Amino acid sequence: MxxxxxxxxxxxxxxxxxxxxxxxxxxxxxxxxxxxxxxxxxxxxxxxxxxEPVVRAVTEALALGDTGYPAGSAYAEALAGFAEKRWGWDGLAVARTAIVPDVMLGIVEMLRLVTGHEDSVVVNPPVYPPFFQFVEHMDRRIVEAPLGADHRVDLGALETAFRQAVAGGRRAAYLLCSPHNPTGTVHTADELAAVAALAARHRVRVVADEIHAPLTAPGVDFVPYLSVAGAESGLSLMSASKAWNLAGLKAALAIAGPGAAADLARLPEEVSHGPSHVGALAHTAALRDGxxxxxxxxxxxxxxxxxxxxxxxxxxxxxxxxxxxxxxxxxxxxxxxxxxxxxxxxxxxxxxxxxxxxxxxxxxxxxxxxxxxxxxxxxxxxxxxxxxxxxx
Missing domain, CATH: 3.90.1150.10 (Aspartate Aminotransferase, domain 1)
Structure with missing residues (x-):
């Protein structure tokens, strides 16, 4: 809701x-x-x-010289609180989160956890260009499942893409853009549940880019992918970056469903050194007070x-x-x-x-x-x- x-x-x-x-x-x-x-x-x-809360948090950190490496769970706690108040989602477990440098680099790390060399990643074009660039740079193959003429996920095209992606018994992932960039489509709970069912049937792992989640139009309901039935093995990336204009203050969170907690636990510890500590402070202030x-x-x-x-x-x-x-x-x-x-x-x-x-x-x-x-x-x-x- x-x-x-x-x-x-x-x-x-x-x-x-x-x-x-x-x-x-x-x-x-x-x-x-x-x-x-x-x-x-x-x-x-x-x-x-x-x-103003973002400006205050950054200004106070600089005045204190608080510019070291990020630590603690304040960012994840702020996002969990925001998700419950904003979307009625109380399922964001802080224990199943990890801080990453930004959403796109977080996506790369999640795909490394659930796919291997020359495995396939399914996308819904027209879609955010770095999806193609980053996926191909990490030696994965792109499989397209184009959106329908209505700018919504075409479940028939998606199933065909899933079959192609897992052919020969290979692992595969689906990189879901939610809300969708560039069309601005917000996937419904029913659509996301259908996606989760298809992914489970074909053993495709879902990685959801939800960076635009706070930016819905009045009267439009954003549904977190991990909140729908069947999405327990999914992974999500969220950030305050887009909604509060914080691209230059790098920080994002990877979130695992209950069935993906073991995957997230394999994330190399050094990944957490990449985010900006000042960025994490800014994102936390935005979600709590902005x-x-x-x-x-x-x-x-x-x-x-x-x-x-x-x-x-x-x-x-x-x-x-x-x-x-x-x-x-x-x-x-x-x-x-x-x-x-x-x-x-x-x-x-x-x-x-x-x-x-x-x-x-x-x-x-x-x-x-x-x-x-x-x-x-x-x-x-x-x-x-x-x-x-x-x-x-």
Whole structure:
């Protein structure tokens, strides 16, 4: 059950607190990859001022010189408390967690625990490009089970992929993106239970990337994979990174279902040295004390989804856009514009607006772009204006 409250009346929208001029002073990837005349609406960084509890936790740590290695279970305890209050899930056992450097590196470590050299990993394209890059770099094979036309898991395609993945008696894993990036689909409890049943039938291990879990739209229920019947042997990766804009403060948690506890126990101890201690402090503060800030953000993001839908309907009606159920990403089908497989190139070169190309997201990505909604309404309006100008 999603227990997200509405934003506290009068709480400032974090997306409206920083001017474009101020944002251009940032030195991170979003703001330094392209020339200054390009409007960046691509990589998953939010244009927000940070939640005050996060700023306080980091500031106090720096003042104390508390910048060593991470220790203790405070992060896991904060996530367990957040999960119970937010999603009604009381099954996150702190004893079955492990701190990892970030979600993607945590995924790599989980896949190492449950698969071997040249085993297969099933994914649902179009999906987050590092899924392909990291999996292939660790000498596993990608097997695609494309999403359906409705952007939801196609159980028939998934079963076919599972059969292919375990052919010859090999081990296999399913890398589940939940909520899904880039489409923003939130998998239902019934869908996840069906996934768990299929995985059990074919002896496929499920590793769930749930980094976007706190970022659901109002009225949409996020269901943790490990909370559904049959998911006991699953592994999950969670973090406060996306929801509170903490990508530069590295820390994430791996969570094991009861049937995967022995697997997680085999995680090399040195993996816990990779996360940032300051990052863990920041994530803990966000989960414990940053929910009012999050609620204001979620309201602002929902406003931005409606704004983008209205702007596209008025100015670029050939683009198909389904407002997402979660994340702050918009997946835009631009095929009717006749711009070829990579419209992001056209928007960048002619309109000076940077969007993510759909091609790296795999099957179903050609002709699409991903737009980052986590910015001010004024920047979204300017981004659409530039997209229109690119077509003239």
């Amino acid at each position: 999603n227990r997200n409250p509405q934003a506290t009346p009068g709480a400032p929208n974090p997306l409206r607190t920083l001017s474009l001029e101020r944002l251009r002073c940032r030195t991170s990837m979003k703001w330094r990859t392209y020339p200054a005349d390009v409007l960046p609406l691509w990589v998953a960084e939010m244009d927000v001022s940070l939640a 929910t009012s800030w999050l609620d204001a953000l979620l309201t602002g993001l929902d406003d931005n989804r409606r704004l983008l839908a209205d702007l596209l309907a008025r100015h670029l009606p050939a683009i198909t856009y389904r407002p997402s159920e979660a994340t702050y990403l918009a997946w835009l089908d631009c095929r009717a514009l006749g711009l070829g497989d990579d419209p992001a190139d056209v928007f960048l070169e002619r309109g000076r607006v940077a969007l993510n190309s759909g091609i790296p997201f795999g099957t179903g990505g050609a002709g699409h772009v991903r737009l980052n909604l986590a910015t001010s309404p004024e920047v979204i309006e300017e981004g659409v204006r530039r997209m229109v100008a690119a077509l003239r």
